Amino acid sequence: MRTIHQLFGKSPFEPLVAHTEKVAEAADLVRPLFDSYVVGDFKRCNEIYGEISQVEHDADTIKEDIRDHLPRYLFLPVDRGDIILYVRQQDHIADAAEDVAMLITLRDMETPEPFRTLLLKLVDEVVTAADLLLVAGKEMAALLESSFGGPEVDKVRGLVKEVANQESQADETQHKTAKALLSPDCELDPVSISLWMHAIQVLGNLANAAENTGDVLRTMMARR
Amino acid sequence: MSPTTIVLILGIIAAFYMAWNIGANDVANAMGTSVGSGALTLAGAVVIAGIFEFAGATLVGSHVTETIRKGILEVSLFQPDSPLLGEDGPTILMLGMVAALLAAGVWLQIATSFGLPVSTTHSIVGAVIGFALVAVGKSAISWGTVGTIAASWVISPILGGLLAASMFIFVTRFVLRADRPIEATMRIGPHLIALVFFILVLSFIYKALKNVVAEPTWWFVLLTATATAAVGWVLGRAWLRSSRPGDPDNPFDYVERVFAKLQIVTAAFVAFAHGANDVANAVAPAAAVVQVARYGTLPDQLPVPFWILVLGGVGIVIGLATWGYKVIATVGRKITELTPSRGFSAEFGAATTVLIASRLGMPVSTTHTLVGAVIGVGLARGLAALDLRVVGKIVNSWLVTLPVGAALSAFFFLILRAIFL
Numbered sequence: 001m002r003t004i005h006q007l008f009g010k011s012p013f014e015p016l017v018a019h020t021e022k023v024a025e026a027a028d029l030v031r032p033l034f035d036s037y038v039v040g041d042f043k044r045c046n047e048i049y050g051e052i053s054q055v056e057h058d059a060d061t062i063k064e065d066i067r068d069h070l071p072r073y074l075f076l077p078v079d080r081g082d083i084i085l086y087v088r089q090q091d092h093i094a095d096a097a098e099d100v101a102m103l104i105t106l107r108d109m110e111t112p113e114p115f116r117t118l119l120l121k122l123v124d125e126v127v128t129a130a131d132l133l134l135v136a137g138k139e140m141a142a143l144l145e146s147s148f149g150g151p152e153v154d155k156v157r158g159l160v161k162e163v164a165n166q167e168s169q170a171d172e173t174q175h176k177t178a179k180a181l182l183s184p185d186c187e188l189d190p191v192s193i194s195l196w197m198h199a200i201q202v203l204g205n206l207a208n209a210a211e212n213t214g215d216v217l218r219t220m221m222a223r224r
Numbered sequence: 225m226s227p228t229t230i231v232l233i234l235g236i237i238a239a240f241y242m243a244w245n246i247g248a249n250d251v252a253n254a255m256g257t258s259v260g261s262g263a264l265t266l267a268g269a270v271v272i273a274g275i276f277e278f279a280g281a282t283l284v285g286s287h288v289t290e291t292i293r294k295g296i297l298e299v300s301l302f303q304p305d306s307p308l309l310g311e312d313g314p315t316i317l318m319l320g321m322v323a324a325l326l327a328a329g330v331w332l333q334i335a336t337s338f339g340l341p342v343s344t345t346h347s348i349v350g351a352v353i354g355f356a357l358v359a360v361g362k363s364a365i366s367w368g369t370v371g372t373i374a375a376s377w378v379i380s381p382i383l384g385g386l387l388a389a390s391m392f393i394f395v396t397r398f399v400l401r402a403d404r405p406i407e408a409t410m411r412i413g414p415h416l417i418a419l420v421f422f423i424l425v426l427s428f429i430y431k432a433l434k435n436v437v438a439e440p441t442w443w444f445v446l447l448t449a450t451a452t453a454a455v456g457w458v459l460g461r462a463w464l465r466s467s468r469p470g471d472p473d474n475p476f477d478y479v480e481r482v483f484a485k486l487q488i489v490t491a492a493f494v495a496f497a498h499g500a501n502d503v504a505n506a507v508a509p510a511a512a513v514v515q516v517a518r519y520g521t522l523p524d525q526l527p528v529p530f531w532i533l534v535l536g537g538v539g540i541v542i543g544l545a546t547w548g549y550k551v552i553a554t555v556g557r558k559i560t561e562l563t564p565s566r567g568f569s570a571e572f573g574a575a576t577t578v579l580i581a582s583r584l585g586m587p588v589s590t591t592h593t594l595v596g597a598v599i600g601v602g603l604a605r606g607l608a609a610l611d612l613r614v615v616g617k618i619v620n621s622w623l624v625t626l627p628v629g630a631a632l633s634a635f636f637f638l639i640l641r642a643i644f645l
Contacts, residue, residue: 005559009610074610147605
């Protein structure tokens with residue numbers, strides 16, 4: 001009688017980590033994107049945009065795969081809804097990375113100072129927030145091993161808190177960047193300003209998505 | 225050759241076939257996880273399973289054998305002085321027991337080829353009831369005992385689950401969620417080994433000592449079990465001390481490596497309990513056949529002949545060696561999700577439950593108990609994804625196995641009666 005193996009359903013946690021890794025890839029392309037942009041290497045920017053799109057698409061496929069494999073008869077160590085919410089929020093990070101790449105490659109724009117410095121600072125903070133979250137996400141295997149409790153949880157909680165700090169930092173920088181862009185000294189044309197405003201907004205969304213994903217992670221651990 | 229001799233030979237062959245089947249198909253659940261996690265090689269698993277199955281069958285196997293041999297039926301109705309069956313009573317019992325063995329064997333063969341999760345225990349109990357209903361009627365069955373057995377089929381997976389969950393929660397609390405899991409493993413490990421040794425030895429020491437000391441007292445039994453546990457503790461500690469601690473940044477690697485070794489102990493424990501409980505499915509009917517052939521009646525006072533338990537044990541070991549190792553390898557490949565810390569907890573819960581049932585003479589399904597134990601670990605949030613549909617499949621297998629086993633057995637009985645009576 002060979003029943004035992006039928007007890008084990010397809011774990012959603014392995015694809016969850018695979019999704020995290022894909023999203024991390026997308027987030028890590030945002031810095032090089034802006035670095036190339038500010039020096040006027042628009043050709044390189046278009047290439048990076050293509051790469052981000054590809055990675056975002058891969059992440060989407062994994063996301064759908066996770067959703068398709070969460071039937072109700074599976075008993076999971078965390079709430080089923082939390083897993084779905086988690087991938088959705090995490091996916092928003094990749095979406096935002098793709099959106100911002102799409103926006104800035106619409107038009108070859110100037111980045112006059114002090115706007116440029118602030119913009120790069122904003123990019124740095126936003127990407128750091130995402131990176132921290134993704135480090136936390138990759139702890140999933142260890143969380144699973146300790147069944148979402150113990151010191152492992154403290155570690156992840158610490159990371160999630162840092163994500164939140166980084167996000168509020170980014171909020172502040174976002175405000176300053178927008179102000180610099182809209183100041184009367186800024187010599188950009190109105191269309192560029194409008195497009196940049198939009199791009200800054202999307203960068204903010206990226207950090208928000210990271211924070212929201214962190215919140216879901218926290219809920220997962222709190223329901224223990 | 226007299227008809228009795230033919231029936232006797234038929235009975236022994238059928239019993240041996242059943243034992244072979246148990247060794248070939250059922251042992252895998254006990255050893256598969258250890259092979260899957262790499263704690264044991266396939267050859268090592270076969271050797272350990274062989275030794276412990278045999279030991280369980282011969283040292284503790286008699287309790288459940290008694291129940292199936294004469295607890296399910298109103299044996300007095302089959303005695304030569306029975307008003308219902310008259311002088312044919314003992315022969316009818318003998319033919320019926322052979323029919324039951326044939327029925328259970330055939331049904332298991334069919335079920336295995338369809339991949340149904342069917343229990344050997346349920347098949348044989350259903351089969352014994354089936355022939356008795358046809359041969360005599362409702363009055364031939366001790367419904368009280370049957371009721372208790374049915375209750376034990378519900379209770380054993382639940383108890384297995386509770387014990388496994390408790391063990392897993394203990395392991396989580398004191399090892400996996402400890403501040404320093406590596407040190408915690410070194411500290412807790414020996415206690416866990418001692419605990420398993422204690423339960424294991426306690427289950428058979430009374431019987432074993434009886435051959436040496438006339439009437440071993442309870443404190444002597446307890447003392448022996450404690451002493452064995454202490455030896456396990458010391459050995460376990462020495463071994464853990466000498467083990468290579470892993471990377472402190474990734475403590476769970478080390479923890480799981482240690483649990484993989486601990487799991488060898490629980491796998492042996494499961495094999496022992498399985499032998500103790502399941503050997504009866506093969507040899508209990510044969511024991512009745514042999515005794516009727518020899519004495520012309522089923523002696524109430526005589527114990528199950530020891531050589532019959534040995535025969536069952538040998539059959540299981542041969543089944544393991546000729547076919548079971550393949551099934552172990554297959555199961556091992558499929559259940560890598562059950563990491564050692566989880567496997568240890570599940571096996572502990574299942575083996576303890578089955579051993580308790582064996583001592584009480586309750587024929588339970590080892591696999592169903594193990595399934596209950598794994599579910600227990602899952603509900604304690606130890607598994608990534610627990611497929612609860614299995615519960616439905618098990619309930620179905622029950623509902624099918626009892627009537628089918630009974631009907632097949634009645635069918636074989638009618639044929640045998642037509643030939644021999």
